[in-house]
Amino acid sequence: MELLKTENLKKYFGEVHAVDGVSISVENGEIISIVGPNGSGKTTLVNLVSGGLKPDSGKVFFEGKDITNFTVHKRVKIGIGRSFQIPAIYENLTTLDSVLVSIFSHEGISNIFYRTKDKFDGAREEAIKLLEILNIPVKLVSELPHGQRKLLDVAMVLSLKPKLILLDEPTAGISLEERDEVMQTIVGFIEEQNIAAVIVEHDMEVVGEYSDRIVVMHEGKVLKEGGKEILEDEEVRRILIGD
Numbered sequence: 455m456e457l458l459k460t461e462n463l464k465k466y467f468g469e470v471h472a473v474d475g476v477s478i479s480v481e482n483g484e485i486i487s488i489v490g491p492n493g494s495g496k497t498t499l500v501n502l503v504s505g506g507l508k509p510d511s512g513k514v515f516f517e518g519k520d521i522t523n524f525t526v527h528k529r530v531k532i533g534i535g536r537s538f539q540i541p542a543i544y545e546n547l548t549t550l551d552s553v554l555v556s557i558f559s560h561e562g563i564s565n566i567f568y569r570t571k572d573k574f575d576g577a578r579e580e581a582i583k584l585l586e587i588l589n590i591p592v593k594l595v596s597e598l599p600h601g602q603r604k605l606l607d608v609a610m611v612l613s614l615k616p617k618l619i620l621l622d623e624p625t626a627g628i629s630l631e632e633r634d635e636v637m638q639t640i641v642g643f644i645e646e647q648n649i650a651a652v653i654v655e656h657d658m659e660v661v662g663e664y665s666d667r668i669v670v671m672h673e674g675k676v677l678k679e680g681g682k683e684i685l686e687d688e689e690v691r692r693i694l695i696g697d
């Protein structure tokens with residue numbers, strides 16, 4: 455079933471046509487990668503789907519429902535997960551507390567005071583299990599290497615049990631050696647849980663290995679989409695190498 459669909463999305467910043475008529479769709483459980491040179495509109499597209507930005511025109515559908523005017527919060531509630539990219543706040547918390555904060559924030563802060571001990575323990579168990587699966591140790595966030603911090607960021611999103619997760623360069627800043635392991639951990643989990651993913655990625659090896667489908671963006675438009683064979687396409691190569 456079609457989970458996400460964007461219809462002719464446009465977002466301009468003055469003269470810059472950041473996203474210029476993008477129509478894409480993502481099936482249930484499908485992993486798509488968005489590639490393209492710097493400034494081609496990838497992050498803007500992700501923000502339009504997560505609700506961080508409102509389009510100038512066009513629509514976003516989720517499970518067939520028009521969600522174009524939904525707030526970020528409402529989109530999280532219906533199952534669109536995104537990383538919040540505010541790890542600095544959690545520097546002095548443990549990894550376990552960070553995941554718990556994420557779970558509680560989703561339920562609404564006021565509900566915490568009405569939580570029974572049972573429910574609290576349940577959330578704690580859930581968080582511990584998630585950290586275990588993702589190979590994240592229970593320790594202070596400030597003591598984690600960069601790769602594990604990125605994983606924690608993803609764990610916090612996954613703790614919200616999304617149907618679709620949006621990952622903007624999950625391996626950015628991670629060493630080449632660590633990269634494969636981080637991606638395998640993330641992809642293994644989302645495949646197992648049948649979560650769909652939209653991954654923005656610069657590393658073409660990562661893209662080829664994990665994507666069901668690849669969308670190539672250029673100057674705000676979808677230049678091409680298809681299987682990993684499109685990475686061999688001459689026009690695609692020229693544009694990506696020009697990056």
Ligand SMILES: Nc1ncnc2c1ncn2[C@@H]1O[C@H](COP(=O)(O)OP(=O)(O)OP(=O)(O)O)[C@@H](O)[C@H]1O
Binds near residue numbers: 472492495496497
């Ligand atoms: N808030 C903003 N205000 C003005 N211009 C913006 C804003 N956000 C993005 N842009 C511009 O829109 C274009 C697309 O930016 P976007 O960040 O979506 O590209 P990207 O494909 O994610 O690039 P990168 O690979 O560098 O992350 C760029 O020209 C960028 O400078």
Ligand SMILES: [Mg+2]
Binds near residue numbers: 496622
């Ligand atoms: Mg970007």
